[in-house]
Amino acid sequence: MATSTVDGGEPLGIKKELREALDAIVSSGTFASQGRLPHVDPQIKVQDVGAISLPLQESQLRQMMKQAHQAPYGKGSETLVDTAVRNTLELNPGQFELSNPNWDNYIKRACTCVARDLGVDSPVSAELYKMLIYEKGAMFKPHTDTEKAPGMFATLVIGLPSPFEGGEVAVKHQGKKMTLTTLQHGFSYVSWYSDVVHEILAVRSGYRWVLTYNLCIDPSRPCPTACLLTDEARHLHRILKTWLNQNTPERELSHAYYRLDHEYTKANISLNALKGRDLASVHLLKEISNDLNMEIFLAVIAKGQMGPCRYEEPYSRKSYRSSRSYFNIYLENYNAGYRGRSGAIHALEQIINTSYEVDTLVGLDGCEVMESMPLKNDNVLQMKCFDVDPQEDYMGYQGNFAVVIVPRDSIAHFLKVPTERSGPYTESTCQGNKALIIGYLAKSLAHTPDDQFLIKTLKDLCQEVWTMSETGPPGSSRPPRVVLPEAVITKVLQAAIISKDPDFVKDAVGRLERNLSPDFFTWVQEQTAAGLITFDTIKDFGSIVGILSRTICSHAPAMEASDFHSLWLPFLHHLVRFCEANSIPTSTPDYQRIFAAILKAYINNYVGERPSHDGNYVRPTVGHGCADCISLNRFLSDPAQTVGRFSVNQKRRHHLHLRLDAAKIDCTHETERIGSPQTLVVTKSFRRHERDLAAWGKRKAEARVKLLDFNKRDLTGWFGEEYEGLMGRVGHGPSSGRRPAGPVPNRPTRPRKRKAADIDVVDLRDD
């Protein structure tokens, strides 16, 4: 329940509560914990090793390591093995068993300790994930843990008794660091929230042996994170919720500025640049904004003062002028800018008006959203802090940065820029701002596609800018033409598609002056694959097909081979279905061009040319300067020699073997076991070429199948006269089995001698 008492002009209620709640965020509490556990043997049995007895014997450990594999790590959606990032051996839970019937209870008790330490009050369950073994040098570089199970919020590590040195767990969260250790001789646990950055330092000696568990809570409950764990955080969440639940017209505070403690620079202000308490509070606000409908920005605040000042020229007279002083660093700019010829600062003699404005508004990623916007004192949670004696500016008073909390339903109002020429806001600033705002709103829509209010704001602003660029601002004779940058229009188009608004789509497409970027298609494909949009969504697809067609035709020659199966062919199948559903013939020119361009690119870029070699026997040399290598190199680079014989002792033969392998020379090298010393016979070959040829044959057959997934009538329509030639390139000949007339692309026109190596392993009709 919100109160809105007014006390001596200071509104209490939400504004005060919000300020107090933010003031109370000192820094986050425990984001990681550790502790000792009683000695209970889990009675581990490892597949193909048997029961592991404690204390652990090195011989058993070695056997376990034989069963283990290199542990991968997650990077985005990928799982990678790179021992420079993670060098750890792991066993999957299927490879071992914890046969002590009391072990589950033991883990439950450990969970209770962890939940207490991390401040989680919901019931916590632990899911066995891996057994890890770190030998000397093993480590895991800083990372956060991905959600490996629904409701996973933290990792629990149970340290098993095995002596080692090093291998500490260094955890870091919002500028706070802790070093945790699993015990060497007894059982212990360490645990951290999944969003905490942690690193396993290199083991210096011995073996670090642990079990890891995913800690989960009921996935239907909000996931605890390191940021949301304190009472203060929960209190702030409650206050914000109360505020946001107020109806917009009655909301006593439309948005809020909260001053930051530290000094930053205008150029690099972003969430990542924040320090100490600022980082804790803004990070927390960001976390809360995932759950509540609000947007968080950072603002650089400037103070403007107006008053009389004295010119220090001989005929000095008082004149009113306005000065804009910025706190700390901006003050220097001010001084430089207003220094008279004599070098004296034109200080204001009297201040008759002070106002604040947002010099720059940025998103948490540091991207600029807006410049020069008015700031109302009422919206600042700690007004007194901005209101300082200018003298204090020289003392390095720090208070010109703020975090801004804007309820999403008033974002349009908040970002609304005055259209009339007023005060310092020139027309061009306004238009620049609008492009920034449009870009920002369009980007936000990607995260909250159902936000009707945001859609409406975006549409209105676009209409305003587009109308303005046609007619000019009301009352002006010379309209400033506003052209939204192409990247912004693309974002708008995406937003229009997401919001399923055909008129808006049509408008946005109409504004595109050039082709859409290829990224747009990747985006379309991702959205379609995720089921977020379908072609039917864009009822007025006709309006964008022209631009799609232009863009695709120009991009097609550069399409990546790896994108066809995952992106372009599924895209075409969607398009076929769309045409069918809307009774559009797929041979309609714009559509035909899309199909033809992509499928031709498929044949050219995926299948490619038949690999050929010119029969040349010059091979690259091996990079070594010993006498044997020099004579080997002489043989390799001589086009006339195909077989080289090197009668040298075993050690030197081995050296040549290694050098040839390392340089990946296309040759065979075998020892002829006759005489003494025996002879290494190196025969130049075309094996590498044969492998390329086989791979090409495979791609060709695969492409044939994929192309025949489309219907033949469509294919002939799309390819027209080129049909036989193109299909011939994937080994699909005319039904008679005869060669199509005319030269077949990529075939040598001159008959050449057939070599065994040239046999197309997949399609025997060829050649």
Ligand SMILES: O=C(O)CCC(=O)C(=O)O
């Ligand atoms: O070895 C450990 O203590 C934990 C390893 C780790 O960070 C992980 O599995 O994500």
Ligand SMILES: [Fe+2]
């Ligand atoms: Fe981890």
